[in-house]
Amino acid sequence: MLYSTTTQYAIRGLSELAGRAGAKKSMMLDELVAGTTLPREFLAKVFQRLVKAGVLTSLKGRGGGFALARPPHEISLMQIIEAADGDSPVSGCVIGLDRCDESMACPQHDLYKPIRQRLGDYLETTTLADLAASLKSKPAWPARSG
Amino acid sequence: MLYSTTTQYAIRGLSELAGRAGAKKSMMLDELVAGTTLPREFLAKVFQRLVKAGVLTSLKGRGGGFALARPPHEISLMQIIEAADGDSPVSGCVIGLDRCDESMACPQHDLYKPIRQRLGDYLETTTLADLAASLKSKPAWPARSG
DNA sequence: ACCTTACCGGACAATTATATCCTTTTATTC
DNA sequence: GAATAAAAGGATATAATTGTCCGGTAAGGT
Numbered sequence: 001m002l003y004s005t006t007t008q009y010a011i012r013g014l015s016e017l018a019g020r021a022g023a024k025k026s027m028m029l030d031e032l033v034a035g036t037t038l039p040r041e042f043l044a045k046v047f048q049r050l051v052k053a054g055v056l057t058s059l060k061g062r063g064g065g066f067a068l069a070r071p072p073h074e075i076s077l078m079q080i081i082e083a084a085d086g087d088s089p090v091s092g093c094v095i096g097l098d099r100c101d102e103s104m105a106c107p108q109h110d111l112y113k114p115i116r117q118r119l120g121d122y123l124e125t126t127t128l129a130d131l132a133a134s135l136k137s138k139p140a141w142p143a144r145s146g
Numbered sequence: 147m148l149y150s151t152t153t154q155y156a157i158r159g160l161s162e163l164a165g166r167a168g169a170k171k172s173m174m175l176d177e178l179v180a181g182t183t184l185p186r187e188f189l190a191k192v193f194q195r196l197v198k199a200g201v202l203t204s205l206k207g208r209g210g211g212f213a214l215a216r217p218p219h220e221i222s223l224m225q226i227i228e229a230a231d232g233d234s235p236v237s238g239c240v241i242g243l244d245r246c247d248e249s250m251a252c253p254q255h256d257l258y259k260p261i262r263q264r265l266g267d268y269l270e271t272t273t274l275a276d277l278a279a280s281l282k283s284k285p286a287w288p289a290r291s292g
Numbered sequence: 293a294c295c296t297t298a299c300c301g302g303a304c305a306a307t308t309a310t311a312t313c314c315t316t317t318t319a320t321t322c
Numbered sequence: 323g324a325a326t327a328a329a330a331g332g333a334t335a336t337a338a339t340t341g342t343c344c345g346g347t348a349a350g351g352t
Binding site: 004005006039041042045059060061062063064 | 309310311312313317318319320321
Binding site: 001002003005008012015087089092094095107108109110112115119126131132134 | 147148149151154157158161165233235238240241242253254255256257258261264265268272276277278280
């Protein structure tokens, strides 16, 4: 599993927001999760973290809601992951060794390096705008089978 | 985090075995974890699963221990992961949707596809032999800082 | 046969991740 | 300023993962 459940919700929630917020740019949680299987309460917690990390802005009270803090093309997957989970899948040693760097690398280090590099590139360069564009080019994707 | 802790231990344990078992090909757990930070009890559980999955063979009693069930170049990272954890990082939708396939793909599907492909290739083609070779070309890697 | 050895397996404890509930705070509307 | 609306935050519940312990089982040595 590449992303934690928390990160998956963050990505899905932000995609909904970027794709559906429309002109007003802001959406309430209830509105956002409607028609999806996103768990409202848990997503609320995740969104709180995204607000603290500066990815989202929020407004309380009547007429409040969440909005992107920056244009979608300035929000990378990497930023989302770090905001939601606190660290990235490309940080640290693959097999969990404390001491693992160029001078003292673990057995997988050199072998995994190109993958890590490419994965990092992907996470850095793919943005919410890309996700929204990809979403727009398909029929709205269904929430869950059954 | 690409691998779960369980998988990380599996990789490290098997690497130790492949790299240090020497002529007799078999090692006891106590011998294997000596000089490492691998937790003996937990690794024992992981190795049990690897035995059931056919990656390792084991022998009880005096003179017993664990040995690779196949030559190192026939044990891929993918097999290790599936044996240790039951599923692979490239299976299922990246953002956790139940319905996500070619005809009804999630927003990240097409964008992530090349990465998934490459990661899958890496996991399928990298074997214990590669890890052991990589290990042999460096000084024995230390277990932990401090 | 008996003793020692080393993996097996079940039970259990600790930690983390996930999920929900409920009160408080902040803003808007009347 | 009272009522209402919506996010913020604390507390708590549930589940999964990780880690430990101990008696059982099988193998070898004497």
